[in-house]
Structures are given as structure tokens and as C-alpha cells.
Amino acid sequence: MDIIRVLIVEDDPVWMKIISDMVQKEKGMIVVNQAFTKEEALQVDFSNIDVVLMDLTLSENEDLGGLHLSKQLYEKGLKKIIMLTSWDEPAIILESFDTGAINYITKSSYRDIPKAVREAYYDNVSFNADVSTLLVNELRMERKARVLTPAEREVYILKEKGLNKTQIAKKLFKSVETIKKQWKTIKRKIQ
Missing domain, CATH: 1.10.10 (Arc Repressor Mutant, subunit A)
Structure with a gap:
């Protein structure tokens, strides 16, 4: 069985511990790096990362720092980024996908993280219930509007x-x- 190597980018120490502990308890997963800031995340050796769990808001200075960092990591070759957040605004959710995220999980659904990490690792496209209705509605609207x-x-x-x-x-x-x-x-x- 492959070991899925996870990078967690989260500025809140409590959430970092919750997410890290959950991932570490999962068979076949390991947290290889933790970054509390954008700067720390950019210094990580990306060659040993399979999936990134990215907080959307990384600091008080930059409301949606995770969006910008997600785009940078995607451009550096990290294609399996899962956004973690308490935001549920449609425009922000859609922008997350525009910047490279492959899934979006609200922190109230944090128990879905291990499943989402496995799906991302194995390239199985499956959206968390937090965003599936929004994405289906956007698809319907786009298909009609074409x-x-x-x-x-x-x-x-x-x-x-x-x-x-x-x-x-x-x-x-x-x-x-x-x-x-x-x-x-x-x-x-x-x-």
C-alpha cells in the first residue's frame, strides 16, 4: 500500500493539531510537513508531497492568502490541493477551483478530510458535499448560457x-x- 504524504498549511495551531492528528491516525497517510504561513509553505521540499491541505485564510493581513498560495503551489507542480475553510461563499469556492484546488471542504466537515485525501491521491474526482450542489448549479447555468x-x-x-x-x-x-x-x-x- 502506498503511503500518502500530506502537507498541511494552516495558521491556527488548534486546527493544525486536529487535522494533523486525524491524518496521522489514518492507515496509509502521513503528515510530512506543516506550514503555519505562506512563507513556510513555499520553503517546503515539494518532491515529497502528494496532497496539500490548504487553509483558505492564512493571516490577518491577507484575507484569502490560501487562494494565492494555492495558485503558486499549483504552478510549482502540486496539483492535488484541497481547500479547508469556514467560508461557504459561492464566489470564493469557485475561485478556489480556478486557482488549482481539486476539492473544497468546510471545517465543519473536517471528518471528510481522510476520504478527500485518498480520492485526490488516486485522481478520483469527487466533490465534498459542501460544494457539490454549487458546482452542479454552476454547470447547469453554464450549459444553458452557452x-x-x-x-x-x-x-x-x-x-x-x-x-x-x-x-x-x-x-x-x-x-x-x-x-x-x-x-x-x-x-x-x-x-
Whole structure:
């Protein structure tokens, strides 16, 4: 059986201990490095890392330092990065995937970490329940919107976010009548 070598990047000592202890108790996994800061993480020897568990917020100075670090590590060849966070905002979740994360787990679901580490190691794409609904909804919206012009797409996305025609018109600096006409065309195209 392969031993999965894990790097944990977490600035909170309590969470570092919880995550590290959990990983160490798992058969076939070992924590080979712990980094409490972005700087420490960048000094790690990446040749002996299989999976990275990355905290999204690494310091008070940089709210989403884990996003930036994730992108840097991805560019250095670490392709199996799992974001760990208490954030559950859709835009941040999607940006995490844009910067190289392969999974996203909220800290309230920390018990799912060992399974996610194994799946990442074996290249099994499986999203944690924390993000699966969001990703399916984004996929549905993207597939529907692909037939739209860029202007129609803007309107469609805002409508999907719950804005009404007046709010969309105000946000896009268009008349309500223009939005109504565009919405009519959009409905025809996506149905």
C-alpha cells in the first residue's frame, strides 16, 4: 500500500493539531510537513508531497492568502490541493477551483478530510458535499448560457442570482424595457 504524504498549511495551531492528528491516525497517510504561513509553505521540499491541505485564510493581513498560495503551489507542480475553510461563499469556492484546488471542504466537515485525501491521491474526482450542489448549479447555468450572446449572458446570470428586471436594468445601465426584451429572447433560446 502506498503511503500518502500530506502537507498541511494552516495558521491556527488548534486546527493544525486536529487535522494533523486525524491524518496521522489514518492507515496509509502521513503528515510530512506543516506550514503555519505562506512563507513556510513555499520553503517546503515539494518532491515529497502528494496532497496539500490548504487553509483558505492564512493571516490577518491577507484575507484569502490560501487562494494565492494555492495558485503558486499549483504552478510549482502540486496539483492535488484541497481547500479547508469556514467560508461557504459561492464566489470564493469557485475561485478556489480556478486557482488549482481539486476539492473544497468546510471545517465543519473536517471528518471528510481522510476520504478527500485518498480520492485526490488516486485522481478520483469527487466533490465534498459542501460544494457539490454549487458546482452542479454552476454547470447547469453554464450549459444553458452557452447559446447566449455576452449581453444576454450578463442578464441571465443576474436573473439566476435572484435580481429582478428593474435591478438588472439599474446594474447594467439599461432600460427596463431593454431587459424585458432581452429576457424574452433568453427564455426562447434556453428552452
